[in-house]
Amino acid sequence: MTALAAEGTPASDPLVNTAVFALFVAITLYVVYRASSRNSSTADYYAAGSAFTGRQNGIALSGDFLSAASFLGIAGAIAMHGYDGFLYSIGFLVAWLVDLLLIAELLRNTGRFTMGDVLSFRMKQRPVRAAAATSTLVISFFYMLAQMAGAGGLVALLLNVHSKLGQALVIGVVGLVMVLYVLVGGMKGTTWVQIIKATILLLCGALLTVFLFGKFGFSFSNLLSSAAENSPLGDKLLEPGGSYGKNATTKLDFVSLALALVLGAAALPHVLMRFYTVPNSREARRSVVWATACMFLFYLCTLVIGFGAAALVGADEIKAAPGGENSAAPLLALHVGGTLLLGIIAAVAFATILAVVAGLTITASASFAHDVYANIFKRGKADPADEVRVARLTAIAVGALAIVGGVLANGQNIAFLVALAFAVAASANLSTLLYSLFWKRFNTTGTLWGIYGGLAASLILVLFSPVVSGAPDAIFKGIDFAWFPLKNPGLVSIPFSFLCGFVGTLVGKPKANLEKQAEMEVRSLTGIGS
16 A cells, blocks of 8 residues: 555545445445345245345346455456456356256246255255255355455455454454344345345446546557556466466366356355245246346456556556455556545445355355254254244354354455355256256265265365465465365366266165156246245
8 A cells, every 4th residue: 555655546545445335334234124024934034035026136146146256356367367367257157058048947946945945855855955955054155265355355455454363353344244134134135235236336347447448548459458568477468378278287277167167156055045036937037147147247347357457556566465366456446546436346345245145144044944954853844933043043153154264264366265166066066956957867865975975075175285285375385285286176076976976876775756756847847836
């Protein structure tokens, strides 16, 4: 910040940043409170009574999906690595085709509240629901790490908090506000927060894009030329290979990352749960179309914002700032529009983090309360009020874990951390979802092998990868117990999950329940009984 002031760029004003953010929190908490007046049943708390239209849910879906990784992480990755950084945007966007063509409609017709409803429809209820809840909690935790790490880096930049203790306190405050959203509003309140946040995020992204184009004579070529001139990579910033493709390992990492991004969205529990907030499968399809359109516009903006940060801020300043790569977009806002624009962009980034983590929290708490408490412990006979109470208690526990994890992950590139969550989701959930919906012979053993096999493989490979140790940017620096060469496990763990589900089905007992399979097929394709 001192360097910025010395160069004549307006310095960040912590009071303005805090005021703008506090205003957003106050407004959205009021909206959440008003929306929560009818959270009396499990359907209200988990799925907002299925009362949202496809357009509303699509905008909320984009708000749920456009996380801190999309806004802060991708902009930073493009600013630092250029062309290769844009891979995240392409992967996140293309992923929605899998949802649209294979998942959304069938999932909406088959289940009620959680992914466990679908996976256990024609299987043994208790072991399959336990497995589904386990994978949901693990994936939600991984995804939360990225959001909370983004919160720490962002606040360090805005409030000039450089100490680890100060950043940890800020992550704690963000976590508490997020839990408050969920406790007060349930799915309905969280959905309205996501709609508001998505709208503001799109408007701010478009505003920053227009400002940037204005600085370069509304010429994208001028912007790219300036970005290349101001980058250590030079013209290579605009070519493939800035981050991947330097050797065989990075080429495989590229393929692994792309596989995880494209297949992961269709298996993220907090995205899948949003399909139950609409009244029917037609509105579920409309949700995906609206979400894809919103994200297409936003990712075009991130391309301009990323290269704009490379041109106007520069790699050295981004690296030196608290939060590292994740600071590219806020620093660009400071250069382009001064303190006020930085405050607005900061508030939007905070809103992004709060809304996404609130969505993750309600998904994790719903999975535990509905799949574990109501259907395993109470064998489907739980009182709705007790089930909602357990969900709220679980939200508090999940929030506490997210705060601790965010403190540990602070400083990592959040787009990269989200890519790990995508890999774990695709490994644990995608194979079992597709097999359940499309393979008649699939049975309980195959389901359990697919979930636990994919989950274990992805977690073990991440633990012994350069992400955790053995690399300059590893979580644990100075020690090396890595033996898996790739940073993203998707290339190995996703096919392994499909193989586990296939082999488990062939060797497992009991055989598939053909009557329940026929019922599930009719229900998923027609919506009868949903």
